[in-house]
Amino acid sequence: MNLIKLAWKNLRSKPLSMLLNLLLFGLGVGLVVFLLLINFQVSQNFEKNLAGIDLVVGAKGSPMQMILCNMYHIDAPTGNIPVKDTRAFFNPKHPVVKEAIPLSLGDSYKAYRIVGTDTTFLDLYDAKVAKGRIWRQDYEVVIGSLVADRAHLHLGDQFYSSHGLVDDGINIHDHGQKFRVVGILEPNQTVTDQLILCNTPTIWAVHDHEEHDHEEGEHGEGHDAEHDDHDHAGHDHDHDHADAVIEDAAAKPFNLLDHPEEAITSILVKFRNRGVQALNFPRAINEQTDLMAAQPSWQINRVRDMMGSGTDMLRLLAAAIIFVSAISLFISLFSSLRGRKYELAILRVMGGSRKTLFALIIIEGLILAVLGYLLGILLGHLGVGILGGELEASYKYRFTPWLWLKEEYLILLVLLILSFIASLIPAIKASRTPISETLSEG
Amino acid sequence: MITTNNLTYQYKGGAVMRFPNIEIAQGAHSLILGTSGTGKTTLLHLLSGMLSPQAGSIEIQDQDISKLSEASLDAFRGKNIGIVFQVPHFLSALTVAENLEIAQKLSKHPINIQRIEEVLTKLNLGSKLNAYPHQLSQGEKQRVSIARAIINKPAVIFADEPTSALDDKNCFEVTKLLKQTASENNATLVIVTHDNRLKEEFDKKIILEEA
Structure with missing residues (x-):
């Protein structure tokens, strides 16, 4: 029984709240990954088919x-x-x-x-x-x-x-x-x-x-x-x-x-x-x-610019969803503190320090981020797999979901940083739980 | 061994509370009695390092805990002190056994499942190993909190009104268990209470009076 296990069990004890957070993260990340995969393959398609034609x-x-x-x-x-x-x-x-x-x-x-x-x-x-x-x-x-x-x-x-x-x-x-x-x-x-x-x-x-x-x-x-x-x-x-x-x-x-x-x-x-x-x-x-x-290169740049404004909108939407996910994470962690101030105080009584409480909340946030990320990766790739067929019908180009872009690591990094920031205030508040005061309330 | 000297504490905006000097021998069982408002809980929190006194010293196991930093106090408490509260609180997401595991973990003791099973069996909770706190009766919860207090074989066990919510039968049972487990672990037992039913059970009594 370590902090990570405890954090996980805490999250699992509130499945609905966890589900909401995971869905939000998953949706945001999924949309970004979907766009990245499609965009990459369309670009690759454009590049490869330039074929040195002047x-x-x-x-x-x-x-x-x-x-x-x-x-x-x-x-x-x-x-x-x-x-x-x-x-x-x-x-x-x-x-x-x-x-x-x-x-x-x-x-x-x-x-x-x-x-x-x-x-x-x-x-x-x-x-x-x-x-x-x-x-x-x-x-x-x-x-x-x-x-x-x-x-x-x-x-x-x-x-x-x-x-x-x-x-x-x-x-x-x-x-x-x-x-x-x-x-x-x-x-x-x-x-x-x-x-x-x-x-x-x-x-x-x-x-x-x-x-x-x-x-x-x-x-x-x-x-x-x-x-x-x-x-x-x-x-x-x-x-x-x-x-x-x-x-x-x-x-x-x-x-x-x-x-x-x-x-x-x-x-x-x-x-x-x-x-x-x-x-x-x-x-x-x-x-x-x-x-x-x-000249193909000129025209293709024009096409990209035009497509770009469309994908920019979707990207903005994805960024908004991810931002809302972070806020949702903040709210659910923050509001969970009131309900478990005794648990937090008890952790201190058992020998845990302020750092322990701080770490516990941060870990909960990070676990949600990582799981949400995995869900998002799954959704994004699945989306390409499913919608790729539709896209193939109109572009005659085979879109594959079996592709890993290095930007996907970057998303994880961004998500970890974001959820760390979102968990920061709840974690600080948790670490300041006054044990004596809390426990003498009975 | 617990010794206090000229202990005072003052809540924000409150009157200064002065506590009588206390000396409790290692392994002794004693009662701190007082009506409400006499600072019983405050004293217990001071003794267990959950509060720091404005003045005076508290020595437990030859360590003046009033001089320790907050983090050191947390570590000291985890290692040397077991506490039973009036209303037992647990980590609700964890089973009974896991609640004891985390107590071992946080006090930097190795996880020892055998010890957990042993303690729970002694407290007649052998079947509740995998139960969640919300599945336990009031009496069972109090026994689990005793189990948690002694799981790390602490030098001192503090109990804050452990019996006031219990009926006579459970009251004496819990008291008996506390004394028995304290003896088995050679721990000093200090019960803070206003429950007069316990008076007869203890030889050493410290009476707090209103300031």
Whole structure:
């Protein structure tokens, strides 16, 4: 029987008061932890998906919308841009552009976006194929791990896409050709987890059946081959890499610029360096061409600022709840003193000192803080676990509750300090219990 | 051994209380008698170090406790003095046994469950080990408070009106237990009371008179 045990038993003898204090602390801490976890993961999502992209080029419209659409895949495209206008970006001798990756959007499967691009897109996000292989032909797709999980797609599965980026169940392209899953990516916590990737001509093919036919002459062989080739490609799974290279080399490699009359949605651009030329490059594009250029880092900071004001309010609320918890702790400790002045005096009679009484009350406060903290941690993580599903539905980003942030230690520290301060006055009052006076009252 | 010399105490705004010099031999059983207002409880609180006198000395076990600091007094009291109050107070969140444990702990004695069981059994409370204070009858509470007073084998046991709330049967039983346990532990027993039923039970009596 030591002071900590005594403090615990004292608390337990008033379960309702303890429950109230725990709930208040738990609620406040839970809210803070929830916000921290979500905020951290959203930031991490933003950071990781920046992927060294210096510029996004697309149709004129809202730059933020373009960034959200083409980098985070959560907004609609601003429109399309003709391939012929993009020639400069794919010039390997361009003084500013080191790398340009074309994106074509417009279709989805079960609300997971199908993105037509080239294989450099995978390198951008450091995405690795876990099962199967990279696409080689039209209508072959490589899917992100989240898509595989949630849309229940496996290697070799075939599906029709729906037109548009939301799954409304109506605009399904149920004629023409099916997409076929040839590869599944390793999860890497970037946007590739949630995408269905294929080559650019596939997107064109889905949308321009007629044009597609008359185009065939131009980028023909590949297309033709692919139409009849499905079974054959099926066997390809087990072929080793050398075969693939030979086969690819045999086909005429696809070159975007061979199709000036087609359109794409955007280009992700990496700069050679961040010199003055690069600095002026976006403005030059915006002023002198029909294209729009936007810098992801700027736009993301704007998004964060906007989100920030929302989370600031919640943070304020959480801080208010924690503050009220501290006051509640103070009140319940303080008001408990009157009821147990005899007990406090008795502790002195038995040899306890003023320090003993002081420590007892402080320990009671700290126990409540620690338990409230644990409850809060549980609630916060549980909240992310439960609401994470809802958030995933709208952001296609997997929020995990299995994450420990160092800020969570900080919360404990803050809570301990706060409850120490809240317990201070009751503890001092307890330590001043006049034993003789109290006990002669009978 | 308890010796006091020219002991005076004054409550704020009250008259100065002068107490007769007392000398009680180690192991003796004595009674301090007086009607209310004669400062019985004040004297007991002075003797047990719960109050400090304005003047005079109190020697217990060759230690002048009037010279001790408050913290030293707490420690001294825990180690050497057991007190039984008129109305027994316990730590309500703890069981009977735990109340005795904390008494051992606070006086820096090792926790000794065997001793606790032994004392409680002697006081016929063997079955109340795990009972909570609110589950006890008045007589049982008084016996538990005796158990608590002697758990650390103190040199002195003070009892403040231990019998005034009890009926005759319980009164004599408690007195008997106090004397018996004090003897067994070779403790000096000092009972402060106005309960005349006890007069016949004790040879040594100190009578306080109104100032």
